[in-house]
Amino acid sequence: MTKYAAILAYAGTNYYGWQAQAQVPSIESTLKKVFKRTVGTPSCLVAASRTDAGVHALGQVIMFKHHLEMDPEKLKKIINDALPEDILIKSLVYARNDFHPWYDVTQKEYIYSFSTTRSLPEKSRFIWYCRSCIDIEQLIKALNIFVGTHDFTAFATLEPTEKKDSIKTVYSIACEYIAQYTYWHIKITGRSFLRHMIRRIVGAAVFLAQHKHIPLEIIVESLALKKRMLEFPTAPAQGLLLHTITYDKGLE
Structure with missing residues (x-):
């Protein structure tokens, strides 16, 4: 073989x-x-x-x-x-x-794309169009709370066999505006992620950036208590892209 x-x-x-x-x-x-x-x-x-x-x-x-x-x-x-x-x-x-x-994976990078303005039809299947205004500064603050090692039970869909593996480390999260196409990239890196984890992180952060009256501490509480203290939306699948996977030794 x-x-x-x-x-x-x-x-x-x-x-x-x-x-x-x-x-x-x-x-x-x-x-x-x-x-x-x-x-x-x-x-x-x-x-x-x-x-x-x-x-x-x-x-x-x-x-x-x-x-x-x-x-x-x-x-x-x-x-x-x-x-x-x-x-x-x-x-x-x-x-x-x-x-x-x-x-052998050392790092995975996912990119989530969203926009507050309508995209061209050929782009729409790769971008989440958010109809409500988003406070980007608040979004970045919310996203940064997820960086580090946490129990992500509250922000994932877990099968019974995965419950022991709910502690994950998010290496970094960065938010970048792509001016040419008028949309935003959220880049998230880590070694591994739970099912729906990235989409729930993005969904929660965007929701809190649209509803500034809700304190960001609700994320900290949800992580600590292992349950969502608010029914945050899950960001739709079309905005998520598996961008790169890194291996120390390479493939060959």
């Missing part, structure tokens, strides 16, 4: 997330169908991040094993030519023997 690693980009709009599910399209199932139709089904296919329905990726990392040993560039072209337009293998290499896309 030959082991490969690839960087994958996709628009998640038409998919029910990364993970294969019965009766609905997913990124994983689409890839497997293309492999089966072209070079044969891989013996395993693992992604670094199981993105949710509607979430996009520019730097998803996958690893797969295949009975064919083929030049990576040739294999990339074969697969890309058969993939739908909203999925693309950006790069493909032979993976080092001990590489694993989950365990």
